[in-house]
Amino acid sequence: xxxxxxxxxxxxxxxxxxxxxxxxxxxxxxxxxxxxxxxxxxxxxxxxxxxxxxxxxxxxxxxxxxxxxxxxxxxxxxxxxxxxxxxxxxxxxxxxxxxxxxxxxxxxxxxxxxxxxxxxxxxxxxxxxxxxxxxxxxxxxxxxxxxxxxxxxxxxxxxxxxxxxxxxxxxxxxxxxxxxxxxxxxxxxxxxxxxxxxxxxxxxxxxxxxxxxxxxxxxxxxxxxxxxxxxxxxxxxxxxxxxxxxxxxxxxxxxxxxxxxxxxxxxxxxxxxxxxxxxxxxxxxxxxxxxxxxxxxxxxxxxxxxxxxxxxxxxxxxxxxxxxxxxxxxxxxxxxxxxxxxxxxxxxxxxxxxxxxxxxxxxxxxxxxxxxxxxxxxxxxxxxxxxxxxxxxxxxxxxxxxxxxxxxxxxxxxxxxxxxxxxxxxxxxxxxxxxxxxxxxxxxxxxxxxxxxxxxxxxxxxxxxxxxxxxxxxxxxxxxxxxxxxxxxxxxxxxxxxxxxxxxxxxxxxxxxxxxxxxxxxxxxxxxxxxxxxxxxxxxxxxxxxxxxxxxxxx
Numbered sequence: 001x002x003x004x005x006x007x008x009x010x011x012x013x014x015x016x017x018x019x020x021x022x023x024x025x026x027x028x029x030x031x032x033x034x035x036x037x038x039x040x041x042x043x044x045x046x047x048x049x050x051x052x053x054x055x056x057x058x059x060x061x062x063x064x065x066x067x068x069x070x071x072x073x074x075x076x077x078x079x080x081x082x083x084x085x086x087x088x089x090x091x092x093x094x095x096x097x098x099x100x101x102x103x104x105x106x107x108x109x110x111x112x113x114x115x116x117x118x119x120x121x122x123x124x125x126x127x128x129x130x131x132x133x134x135x136x137x138x139x140x141x142x143x144x145x146x147x148x149x150x151x152x153x154x155x156x157x158x159x160x161x162x163x164x165x166x167x168x169x170x171x172x173x174x175x176x177x178x179x180x181x182x183x184x185x186x187x188x189x190x191x192x193x194x195x196x197x198x199x200x201x202x203x204x205x206x207x208x209x210x211x212x213x214x215x216x217x218x219x220x221x222x223x224x225x226x227x228x229x230x231x232x233x234x235x236x237x238x239x240x241x242x243x244x245x246x247x248x249x250x251x252x253x254x255x256x257x258x259x260x261x262x263x264x265x266x267x268x269x270x271x272x273x274x275x276x277x278x279x280x281x282x283x284x285x286x287x288x289x290x291x292x293x294x295x296x297x298x299x300x301x302x303x304x305x306x307x308x309x310x311x312x313x314x315x316x317x318x319x320x321x322x323x324x325x326x327x328x329x330x331x332x333x334x335x336x337x338x339x340x341x342x343x344x345x346x347x348x349x350x351x352x353x354x355x356x357x358x359x360x361x362x363x364x365x366x367x368x369x370x371x372x373x374x375x376x377x378x379x380x381x382x383x384x385x386x387x388x389x390x391x392x393x394x395x396x397x398x399x400x401x402x403x404x405x406x407x408x409x410x411x412x413x414x415x416x417x418x419x420x421x422x423x424x425x426x427x428x429x430x431x432x433x434x435x436x437x438x439x440x441x442x443x444x445x446x447x448x449x450x451x452x453x454x455x456x457x458x459x460x461x462x463x464x465x466x467x468x469x470x471x472x473x474x475x476x477x478x479x480x481x482x483x484x485x486x487x488x489x490x491x492x493x494x495x496x497x498x499x500x501x502x503x504x505x506x507x508x509x510x511x512x513x514x515x516x517x518x519x520x521x522x523x524x525x526x527x528x529x530x531x532x533x534x535x536x537x538x539x540x541x542x543x544x545x546x547x548x549x550x551x552x553x554x555x
């Protein structure tokens with residue numbers, strides 16, 4: 001074992017020679033090192049590979065003197081522990097996958113399912129010490145424990161039952177084909193056994209069974225054929241729904257290894273029922289397509305792009321991609337539906353609070369509003385978006401007051417809003433002073449009882465009543481009624497710390513170092529925002545754009 005470890009360290013050469021297939025190149029490098037006599041195999045330059053670490057784990061388990069399943073559990077535990085010492089050794093994916101499935105101490109926890117993708121010789125390298133345990137016993141009289149350990153250590157070999165199936169059916173090619181359909185799916189399934197073949201010639205179909213690799217799965221095997229893997233998807237959709245999409249992606253990226261080679265030009269297209277587990281619905285696909293545009297904020301013109309149509313035609317020819325005009329109508333219908341849902345939701349609430357903010361971008365002004373309330377049952381704060389609309393003229397207090405009132409009226413919440421929160425902008429404060437209520441909403445005001453006034457009797461000739469009403473409608477201005485105004489707490493604190501503090505005598509003496517640093521930073525921010533050349537140089541220097549601070553933030 002000592003010589004085995006020394007040879008492994010030499011051949012491994014800290015990952016440099018492990019995959020070097022040129023013997024001449026290795027001998028040349030060895031000569032440059034001064035030959036074997038000048039090599040001192042010690043850390044950190046000459047570590048052993050992962051195979052020697054696990055070989056030692058096998059030997060340590062055998063040295064405990066345990067027998068039977070107790071020995072197998074002991075070796076499994078040492079394999080799990082040995083895998084923690086793999087930094088810089090780069091064990092193969094089959095080894096990592098196999099050891100990750102070991103559950104020492106649990107019933108059958110030392111047994112790992114056969115992995116058809118295991119292609120290395122690691123099992124042989126980790127099993128050499130098994131013969132040392134019973135070296136004086138004839139090979140035919142090896143202990144059952146050692147024989148079992150050897151079998152478990154060499155799970156990369158073909159399982160006996162699979163060989164028997166191949167011999168009985170005379171169709172080893174069918175097994176290879178069934179394995180090929182599980183390529184790239186090792187995290188989800190591994191081939192279990194061959195079941196049968198049906199049909200003749202081109203119509204011949206092979207059936208096999210695959211073992212689910214999810215921990216705790218009690219399914220003993222999922223059947224699939226050389227023309228359909230629907231059952232593999234159905235099992236994950238039913239038992240492991242959270243990983244179904246990952247399985248579908250793995251199956252979609254399956255390589256051609258093990259598949260039929262008689263007709264390489266023919267590609268089988270799975271029907272919609274098989275690939276989705278349900279019948280394709282044009283209407284449902286259309287709704288999802290529209291929702292995708294909404295959630296990604298994509299321009300409607302994208303649906304008419306040639307590559308968009310080519311992509312969806314490839315994914316599913318059954319899907320009839322809509323035109324830009326149809327998409328616009330669907331977006332309008334979706335907006336009206338969402339608006340109706342919000343209206344119905346708000347109609348059940350007694351008290352509401354709203355927020356309003358306006359901004360200018362690309363020479364266009366916008367107003368955004370949200371609504372908030374406390375759910376009566378859960379006592380959790382809820383929210384919804386009310387509007388995001390363009391302001392065609394300047395953001396005066398008159399315009400903002402009308403716009404906020406119009407949104408409240410549109411959703412029928414004029415009498416329910418107890419307060420509207422905005423920043424400390426002068427236009428919002430002026431709008432509140434001009435159209436806002438001075439008293440809190442929700443306070444019940446008792447009406448004073450008084451004597452009924454006697455109706456005044458009107459005498460004389462009747463005038464032009466309709467004309468008077470029309471004149472009143474023309475002269476009357478829309479009544480704007482805003483709820484009590486609340487200023488954003490974050491913006492208020494910011495103003496207190498930056499602007500108001502300067503008005504207090506003696507309070508701003510200690511901020512000189514901060515002002516000097518902030519002035520330098522502000523110069524960089526301004527330079528980045530005003531000069532594309534400077535912005536590129538800054539990004540190249542610090543690998544990102546500088547974040548420009550904004551004073552106004554809603555709390």
